[in-house]
Structure formats: C-alpha cells, structure tokens
Amino acid sequence: VFANIKFTLKSTAQNVTTPITHKTGGAFGDGAMNKINNVIKTDGSVTISVPGTLNPSITPVTSTFEQGKANDITVTLTPNGNTFRGITGLVQGTNYTVSGNTVVILKSYLNTLTAGTKVLAFDFGVASNPNLTITVTPGSTGESLGVAVGTAAGKSGEVVTVPVTFANVTKVNNVGTCNFYLGYDTTLLEAVSVEAGPIVTNAASNFSSAINNG
Secondary structure (H helix, E strand, C coil): CCEEEEEEECCCCCCEEEEEEECCCCEEECCCCCECCCEEEECEEEEEECCCCCCCEEECCEEEEECCCCCCEEEEEECCCCCCCEECCCCECCCEEEECCEEEECHHHHCCCCCEEEEEEEECCCCCCCEEEEEEECCCCCCCEEEEECEEEEECCCEEEEEEEEECCHHHCCCCEEECCEEECCCCEEEEEEEECCCCCCHHHHCCCCCCCC
16 A cells, blocks of 8 residues: 545535546656656545445445456445345356355456446446446556555545555566646545555655645
C-alpha cells in the first residue's frame, strides 16, 4: 500500500457508488530517476448506503487489467436478504463460479475481452442491481507499473479508508519518485486525510499530499 485516503461519506437520498478516478498529469520515476513510461492506472470507488436500506452490494466494483494478462477476479457478495441469480450474460461454471457469497470470474473468460470497458451486472432481482466495471487496457511492451485505487463502502456520515496500491514495483526498477492526481465527487465525498502506506520509506521526508474538496 502506497497511501491510505480517508473520506467522510456525505448524505445521499439513495444508495450510490461514486468513482475515484485518476486525473491527467503527473509522472513516475524509477529508482534511478528515469521515467516509467508504462503505467496502468486503475480507478476506485466508494459505495454509500443510506442507513436502514438493505440493497445488495458487491466488493470490488471496479477492476483493471492489461489485455490478455488477466487473473481471476474474486468478488464478495453482500446480499442483504436478496438472492443472487447470476451475472447477466455469463454462464455459471463456464465464465464464473459461485461458492457461498464469493464469485470468481475466471481468467479464461476475462482474457477473451477486447480493450475497453465491460460492465457486468450482478442480478439479485432488484431495481438497483450492483455492477462490476472492468477496464481492459491495450497490451504494452515491457513491464508496467500498476497504480490502483481501491474500494470502500459505508453509510452516510461514516469515515472510510481507500487504499492506493502499487504493483510490479521491482519489475520497473522500483519507484524513486512520483506525483499523480485523483478526482472524486465532492458532493458525496469529503477527503479528510492522506497517509503514507508501509512501502514508503522515511515518509516524513519522502511523502506529501494536498487535499482540495472544491
């Protein structure tokens, strides 16, 4: 984990999943301060529930991988009294498996997807079925640094923590420097703090952040 971002969840009239997205700009350098050209960025999200509602939810709600290099995606179901009927358009046992409240979307299916966005609807037979949004990035040459914003869920008024993780750090000769920007809906989320994660050495000197709740 590179960083942990704490958000206060604002009031909303209905359950909502709001994205945390990578904005343009920023750069990443390796241990020798050479620019890392191949960076795969994964957006995250926060699901806000209205206290007292019992709609089904899933975790995570986003996933990103490079075309042809997917691993299985494990999704945790929170049915809240509803019955999971399957993933719309997919075949259980062929494209995904179900065990209790755990769904595994198989890489054999994921690696057939072309570059772009694929939205999978998890059917619970309700009006607000949760979706998993998959982003497939085009294949790149050489090793890629992965920068992923995680997911979180809570009720209005609660504080949740969203992690930012790096992947393939050693394969790109470490990360010696970086700066990047994230965007979110300030009518739904209020960032309250950003703390360095355990992979940051000497965080007091090597880590800084700025919050603009607009």
